[in-house]
Amino acid sequence: MNCSTAWLALQTLEGGIELTHTPADQADHLAAQLSSDLGEWGLQSVVQTLNVPLEDGTVALIASLQPEFQQSHMPGHNSLNLYSSLAATAPSTHADEAWALEREIWVALLGSPHRFVFHNLEALKSHVRVRRNMALAARLTALAFKTEAAERPEADWHYEEEPGFILKPGRPLINALIAATQPEATGKLYDFSCYRATEYVILLGIAQELQAHHPALLAELQQLNERHAVRSGQFHEVFLIEYGSMEAPLPARFYVPGDRLWFRNPDERSADVTGYEGSWVMYMGGGLFSNFWKRDTPFTLESKAIEIFHWKDGVYTDAQGELQMDETVVERLVAQTQADPQARARVLDRMLRMRDPKGVYAEGGCIDTTREYPKNVTREHCDLVLPAF
Known part of the structure; x- marks a missing residue:
């Protein structure tokens, strides 16, 4: 050229x-x-x-x-x-x-x-390192699957109703996050929702960068987590930047390692089961998305889409009239679909479409239009402002 x-x-x-x-x-x-x-x-x-x-x-x-x-x-x-x-x-x-x-x-x-x-080249290189940290942490994360449960290593964390899980005094944030998410540290799997698990992976990736390049901010982050957890919508607002939109969707096969993203469940009935509205994951690179419940079997775009498709087949009403999910049914039907090339192609044609807008269950698939990544945390141009509690 x-x-x-x-x-x-x-x-x-x-x-x-x-x-x-x-x-x-x-x-x-x-x-x-x-x-x-x-x-x-x-x-x-x-x-x-x-x-x-x-x-x-x-x-x-x-x-x-x-x-x-x-x-x-x-x-x-x-x-x-x-x-x-x-x-x-x-x-x-x-x-x-x-x-x-x-x-x-x-x-x-x-x-x-x-x-x-x-802002500058240092901010760019920091961004790459944070993404690397998060993707590597996601590859090591393994959790117990109980969508309504919440548990942390008692040596590092304690729970209070309003602040949530907060650090015990003197327990380093990085070590505590690793203990909660990487079973090699404690020999135990802890119970998380997939959304909360992504928050811990992101927080760990940021904290590791701060330890090496912005220790003063790490000290502030440590103190914050000793007082109050930053969770859910506030976590998104404080730590993350969302890119893409419903009006300008990102390509369905474009992901950067370290992205956090959501796959939507396009089936209205099974989406009412707690924890099955969709699935929050980290893109780990190599075409693989996190599977915190089965770490050694990460998802591809296709395998994730097929799993979510069969949630509609695993939903049932229990004796108390509550909707539940039978994962054994889902696993059996996923295996059948994966083994049938024609059925697999039909499912992927249905699922690998952009999702419908919020509240709409029509012809959309499971692909979201946006991704999320952390704000800049360099000393010279830090965009991360921690909340006061």
């Missing part, structure tokens, strides 16, 4: 990475620094950059994958095959799990249809 063609392509690009409000006289140096940093993952030759003047006299440095590389590794913004695709181009000196995951994150961000904006 010649320079003018590449420049025109970049001008019309809506996605990739933007380092915003860069002093004009530093833009070329910043582009060179980004290229140098990408050399650690063997990616310096597959990226194109463009300086876009801004109204305040600074420039936005936009970086994206070169079109040929994008088409080869992320056609149609499909990032689910990146791990295997990139493995063929990896330098032979690198076989480390974290390195390969970081490389996959970089490529997914650079090839994104959504523009990821960062």
Whole structure:
């Protein structure tokens, strides 16, 4: 591709990475620094950059994958095959799990249809590390499956009605989160909802970054968790940024390792069973989504869709008149569908559609239009503001 063609392509690009409000006289140096940093993952030759003047006299440095590389590794913004695709181009000196995951994150961000904006290069590199931390933590997380139960390691946590599960004084947050989510730490599985489990994985990923690069904020986060848990809607507001929308949905096969996302149950009756309205998961990279209840059997996009499809077949009314889910029925029917290519294709055609709007149960599938990722936590440009309790 010649320079003018590449420049025109970049001008019309809506996605990739933007380092915003860069002093004009530093833009070329910043582009060179980004290229140098990408050399650690063997990616310096597959990226194109463009300086876009801004109204305040600074420039936005936009970086994206070169079109040929994008088409080869992320056609149609499909990032689910990146791990295997990139493995063929990896330098032979690198076989480390974290390195390969970081490389996959970089490529997914650079090839994104959504523009990821960062204050500077340090914020971008911090973002990659936090995503890496979360994806690695999700791969290690295993929990007991009781959607209405709540339990934590007693050495680290205690429960109070209004604050929720809070840290015992002097118990380090990172160790406590690992103890609650990774059974190797305690030899025990603890009971969580999938939504709360994703919060712990995200919090752990952020805390690990703060320990290495922003210890003062980690101390504040530690103190907060000794007073009050940040949960549910407030957790989303405090820690996360949502990207995509119903009006501008993200592609169905575009995910960045470290994304939190929701698969919707499109069946109205079974969606009334507690815990089966949908499924909150972490994208762990390699085309795999977290399965906290069966850690060694993570979901693919297809296997998750097929499981949710058969929730409608597992729902029943118990003796007290309450809706319940029979997981053995679901597992049996999932196995049957997976073994029948025609049935599998029919189910996936039904499920791998964008979901209907809230409250609507019509022809939509299980795919959500949005994803979530953590706010910037660097010292110089920290977007994370902790609440006061």
